[in-house]
Amino acid sequence: MSTRARIAAAVLTVVIVAxxxxxxxxxxxxxxxxxxxxxxxxxxMVPNTIFYFCWDTLVLKTAIRWFHGxxxxxxxxxxxxxxxxxxxxxTHAGRGALAAYLWRRLNAPFLELGSTVAFLVLTEYTHxxxxxxxxxxxxxxxxxxxxxxVAAAVAAFWIAFFAYARLHITPRRAxxxxxxPREWQLxxxxxxxxxxxxxxxxxxxxxxxxxxVCAHYFGAxxxxxxxxxxxxxxxxxxxxxVAALPVTVAHLGTTQAAWIFFFGQFAPAPxxxxxxxxxxxxxxxxxAILGLAWLPVAYADLAAPRPTQEEKVRRSFA
Numbered sequence: 349m350s351t352r353a354r355i356a357a358a359v360l361t362v363v364i365v366a367x368x369x370x371x372x373x374x375x376x377x378x379x380x381x382x383x384x385x386x387x388x389x390x391x392x393m394v395p396n397t398i399f400y401f402c403w404d405t406l407v408l409k410t411a412i413r414w415f416h417g418x419x420x421x422x423x424x425x426x427x428x429x430x431x432x433x434x435x436x437x438x439t440h441a442g443r444g445a446l447a448a449y450l451w452r453r454l455n456a457p458f459l460e461l462g463s464t465v466a467f468l469v470l471t472e473y474t475h476x477x478x479x480x481x482x483x484x485x486x487x488x489x490x491x492x493x494x495x496x497x498v499a500a501a502v503a504a505f506w507i508a509f510f511a512y513a514r515l516h517i518t519p520r521r522a523x524x525x526x527x528x529p530r531e532w533q534l535x536x537x538x539x540x541x542x543x544x545x546x547x548x549x550x551x552x553x554x555x556x557x558x559x560x561v562c563a564h565y566f567g568a569x570x571x572x573x574x575x576x577x578x579x580x581x582x583x584x585x586x587x588x589x590v591a592a593l594p595v596t597v598a599h600l601g602t603t604q605a606a607w608i609f610f611f612g613q614f615a616p617a618p619x620x621x622x623x624x625x626x627x628x629x630x631x632x633x634x635x636a637i638l639g640l641a642w643l644p645v646a647y648a649d650l651a652a653p654r655p656t657q658e659e660k661v662r663r664s665f666a
Contacts, residue, residue, distance in 0.1 A: 357596050360596050360601070361596040361600055361601045363601075364596065364600075364601030364602060364604075364605055365600065365601050365604075367605075368601070368604055368605060368608065368617075368621060371608075371617055372617050372618050372621050373618060376616065376618035377618040377621060377622055379618070380571060380572075380616075380618045380619045380621070380622035380623075381622050381626075383571075383572065384570055384571045384572075384622065384623075384626070385570040385571075386570070388566075388567075388569075388570040389567050389570035389571070389626065389630075390630065392563045392566055392567045392570075393563055393567050393627060393630045393631065393634075394630065394634055395563075396559055396560055396563035396631075397630070397631050397634035397635060397638075398634065398638070399556070399559050400556055400559075400560065401428065401429065401432075401635065401638055403553075403555060403556045404428060404556065405421065405424050405425055405428045406421065406552075407468065407549065407552055407553055407556075408424055408428060408446075408468065409421050409424050410549070410552060411464055411467065411468055411537075411549060412424075412450065412454075412464065414541075414545060415460075415463075415464050415467075415536075415537050415540060415541075416450070416454050416456050416460070416461065416464065417454055417456075419450070419453060419454070423453070423649075425642060426642035426643075426645035426646040426649065427445070427446060427449040427450075427642075427646045427649065428446070429635075429638045429639040429641070429642035429643075429646070430445065430639050430642055430643050430646035430647075431443070431445050431446045431639075432635040432636065432638065432639045433635075433636055433639035433640060433643065436632065436635075436636060439592070443462075443465050443469070444462075446465060447461045447462045447465050449646065449649060450464075452649070453649070457533055459532070459533035459534045459536075460533050460534075460536045460537070462534055463533065463534050463535060463536045463537040463538065464537045466534070466537070466538075467537040467538060467541060467549075468549070471546060471549045471550055471553070472553065473589060473592075474502065474506070474546075474550055475550045475553040475554065475557065476557065476585035476586075476588055476589055477498065477499075477502050477585065477589075478550065479554075479557050479561075479581065479584075479585045480498070480581075480582055480583070480585040480586055481498070481499045482581065483578055483579075483581035483582025483583070483585075484499070484582055486578060486581070487576075487578025487579070487581070487582060506546075509538075510543065510546075512530055513530055513535060513538040513539050513541075514538075514539065557585065557588075560584075560588075561580055561581055561584055564580065564584060564627065565577055565580050567623070567627065568580075568615075568623055571619050571622060571623040571626075572615070572619055573611075573614065573615040573619050573620065573623055574614065574615070575611050575614045575615070576614070579610075579611065579614070583610040583611070586606070586610065587603060587606040587607060587610065590602050590603065590606045591603040591606070591628075599628070600628070603624055603628055604620075604621055604624045604625060604628075607620045607621070607623070607624040608620050608621065608624075
């Protein structure tokens, strides 16, 4: 991230936090922190984060096996955890660290591995949108109905993108520049992925959100917040997508504003702000602890000499 981007992110974070602070009385916010049932909350949210880490590593292993070669699950745990630490400071750097480790491990072209990381990012957003659409269709209301055009837009995007990446189109000479990127290494995984692979990776991610939505649904009650499950199912994926945008420092501000915007009719703003801050902090700190615990192992793997072809073959039979 450039200096200008860092300054812009810091300014945006300050602006959003200041706008929220104007709306939330300080005394009510302190009371919301004080009255929360932290043993229940932590008993839900910490295991949720650990499950997320373990399952996220499984998703990564599956995609790597499909498109590059098999890597043992235990070998991916350290770098997946360490990438969370790097990603806390810079989301793209975290993804780059992950691709760098795989490049050393598999001796595959870096951009081809970057293509798989990009594939995982796009399918993650898709899986969240599908959960939101499930909430829209299962618990319809005037608010959720406004999200229906999103489903059509996402479907149109994937149809066009899949056709672009997969179909053997020979464009006229004047349009070759438009179709050239699909031959780049950065598009390799998208070229190779069949429709079944897209579906499989989206379905494989679903337990992560299923556990998370239940943890947030009951965790909110520890702060005296009762949100209908249908509303939680519909809007929590949207909040997660907003939180993933690398536009603020440590993803602060945007997440809290989204909680207040989507669920303000079910609980006072101070309670929603307190819950979203503690939930964000718990998720971030738990992942940071996991990352720091695995960081020496990940660093040793990154610093070690790249394996020869003979060593890779020997590892595959170990």
